[in-house]
Amino acid sequence: MLYVSTRGHADRKRFCEILLEGLAPDGGLYLPEHYPRIDAATLTRWRVVYETAGYADLAFEVLSLYIDDIPADDLRVMCRKTYTAAVFGTPEIVPLKKLEAGLYLQALSNGPTLAFKDMAMQLLGNLFEYELGRRSEQLNILGATSGDTGSAAEYAMRGKKGVRVFMTSPNGRMSPFQQAQMFSLLDENIHNIAVDGVFDDCQDMVKAVSNDLAFKRQYKIGTVNSINWARLLAQVVYYFAGYFQASRGADAGGGRVSFSVPSGNFGNVCAGHVARMMGLPIDQLVGATNEHDVLDEFFRTGVYRVRAGADTHETSSPSMDISKASNFERFVFDLLGRDGQQVKDLFERQLGAQGFFDLSALPAFKTARAQYGFVSGRSTHADRLQTIRDTFGRFGVIIDTHTADGLKVAREYLSAGTPMVVLETALPIKFAATIEEALGRPPERPPGFEGMEALPRKVTVMAADASLIKAYIAQHAAA
């Protein structure tokens, strides 16, 4: 399998080559040159694999269609090492919880940091260690986080050979739980840097370092952000596992299943798109946004309009507070019949010049809903509180704020006879303040997380100045 860039001007590469790379050299995102199609017999076989051998072996089946430069035995070992009940809490790894007939939550948040990003990041940690070992190379991961990404990356990379993590976050602005989670990691290869500033200041520092090509090369700087194809690929697997569970109940309907996905950078729902392109019988793919409704606006109107930084404020589902949806370009590439030149024109020239592009007149946009199953909706703070209260009142289940956005929008698209699976992207304890606001009581703390705030911490506070982080990296990195 070879990978192409969405902007059409980069060499085709194999999986392990793009694994450690971020953007393609032409500024595009990598995608496989085609999506392998799964026939009915294979789907049946994979169902048996999931139900008998388990999630790790299902992951191997999916991944091996896209990865042909890692020996199959090694890949299987990595999958089995990654997706264990010990790490993800249950033998099913991603169990469904039934709320009512035809409406489910899919638990993706029982990994080490209690958010769905563990699903992909834990695999990425093992892939990185494997590939770096094979090449005898080192990698220094530099990132900026407002919460979930940074902690998932650190828990995935802790103790991994050849990898160091330098993670910047806005000092004092993450939830107390998130701060405790990250800063209590004392591993030698993990570096927490609390920047005096906001998230954008952290991102600017990371960008400044990445733009210094000589520094970047000397210190082998890499990233783990959501445009990494390996992360997206790992996420494809749980759509299959969710489908197998939802399509066997009494309310299974005609064999199709819909998914509602709390969305920010479009990584998670793009994995659903890939699963659907492979032939998984997904009916609707519901993109649920919060107040940052870039995606909802596109699916409603055909206009993709990037927001200004000043319009990107913090909401009570903060992991979806985005000004642009980084992975959206992948879907546009497919929508435009994989015309890289046209994608380049939209994302480079039109977005650059006017801050938006408009596909509403395009025949492909008009048929996008029928062709790709995409629908969308938007949720606000008031919706979130209402959905959390309603779900607790009716089912005794406490959901987190992002999952509440997904459930609120899912209810707008319920269709009798087709199960709807809402992806649970975090556990409520991560966003306890809003749960208390909604229910007047704090969420439960899962076992193993008691007293975390009192643990010793390792964090360096730093002014928002790129030269300071460069000096810090130079001091702590292996060149």
Ligand SMILES: *Cc1c(COP(=O)(O)O)cnc(C)c1O
């Ligand atoms: C990252 C994240 C999202 C958004 O996922 P995307 O892949 O960026 O669309 C939603 N919910 C939670 C809890 C997250 O951490």
